[in-house]
Amino acid sequence: AQLGAELRTALDEGQFFMVYQPIVALPEGRAAAVEALVRWRHPQRGLVSPAEFVPVAEHNGLIVELGAWILRTAAARMQAWQCELGPAAPGYVSVNVSARQLSEPDFPEFLASVLAQTSLPASSLTVEVTETAVFDSSTAMEALRAIKALGVRIALDDFGTGHSSLGLLRTAPVDVLKVDKSFVDDLADTGHSVIATALVDVSAHLGLTAIAEGVETQEQADALYRMGYRYLQGYLYGRPEESPTFRTPVASTV
Ligand code: G
Numbered sequence: 230a231q232l233g234a235e236l237r238t239a240l241d242e243g244q245f246f247m248v249y250q251p252i253v254a255l256p257e258g259r260a261a262a263v264e265a266l267v268r269w270r271h272p273q274r275g276l277v278s279p280a281e282f283v284p285v286a287e288h289n290g291l292i293v294e295l296g297a298w299i300l301r302t303a304a305a306r307m308q309a310w311q312c313e314l315g316p317a318a319p320g321y322v323s324v325n326v327s328a329r330q331l332s333e334p335d336f337p338e339f340l341a342s343v344l345a346q347t348s349l350p351a352s353s354l355t356v357e358v359t360e361t362a363v364f365d366s367s368t369a370m371e372a373l374r375a376i377k378a379l380g381v382r383i384a385l386d387d388f389g390t391g392h393s394s395l396g397l398l399r400t401a402p403v404d405v406l407k408v409d410k411s412f413v414d415d416l417a418d419t420g421h422s423v424i425a426t427a428l429v430d431v432s433a434h435l436g437l438t439a440i441a442e443g444v445e446t447q448e449q450a451d452a453l454y455r456m457g458y459r460y461l462q463g464y465l466y467g468r469p470e471e472s473p474t475f476r477t478p479v480a481s482t483v
């Protein structure tokens with residue numbers, strides 16, 4: 230309850246800020262995209278993890294206002310990079326959207342207004358939703374279709390950790406599959422590596438872009454590349470930072 234009450238103050242006093250982590254395209258090694266992640270600089274507690282406060286904000290409903298701030302901030306930042314860097318800018322920014330936000334009836338309309346206000350092309354924005362958010366709500370599928378109609382891409386985040394359904398990949402208007410870090414962590418395990426291979430194959434056949442998350446070592450990157458992954462994200466290529474620089478290439482060739 231304490232943290233919940235403090236979230237209101239945090240929004241009013243500007244204690245939140247965004248960090249951005251590169252999503253790298255191989256073999257060139259350029260930053261094809263960035264994922265936007267929120268951080269909270271608490272005046273007493275220091276940095277509080279979103280793993281801690283996002284569920285609280287979901288519960289008390291403040292995620293709608295916080296999520297709106299996150300989308301506006303990330304879209305404006307992406308637009309600024311496009312102006313400053315031109316073709317050297319990442320292709321799109323990927324923003325996490327919570328189940329509660331997605332279930333707001335006017336969410337697609339809100340997204341459209343953010344694009345208009347920031348002059349960001351719809352194709353430069355992707356929203357990340359979890360499979361659970363899509364399954365748990367009767368209106369999520371409708372929202373996804375409306376988002377898609379704007380020209381905004383949709384990524385299914387943390388794939389493989391929830392009630393993963395391959396059927397969902399076919400029926401939901403999904404463009405990007407983010408394969409959860411848990412598979413990448415343990416590629417030495419045959420079961421994990423078989424699933425990671427299956428997911429990149431399914432993605433290719435369904436016309437989805439597969440992104441492997443949580444890549445920390447060159448060995449993992451090499452193994453994922455051999456499986457067919459061409460988009461990787463993780464500490465190996467860069468931590469989430471307030472002001473990332475998009476040097477090319479970010480990655481060494483596999
Ligand atoms: O960045 P980090 O690993 O600390 O994030 C922890 C968790 O918080 C992850 O599940 C991530 O998806 C979530 N998260 C981070 N930033 C955002 C955000 O801007 N919006 C939402 N809804 N969740 C976020």
Ligand code: G
Nearest residue numbers: 266325386387443444445462463464465469
């Ligand atoms: O749930 P979601 O995938 O949005 O959350 C991404 C989280 O993973 C963020 O908190 C981010 O900081 C974290 N992260 C990104 N890359 C790595 C990595 O290589 N290793 C670890 N341990 N965490 C990572």
Ligand code: MN
Nearest residue numbers: 264325357386
């Ligand atoms: Mn994510």
Ligand code: NA
Nearest residue numbers: 386387407442
């Ligand atoms: Na994820």
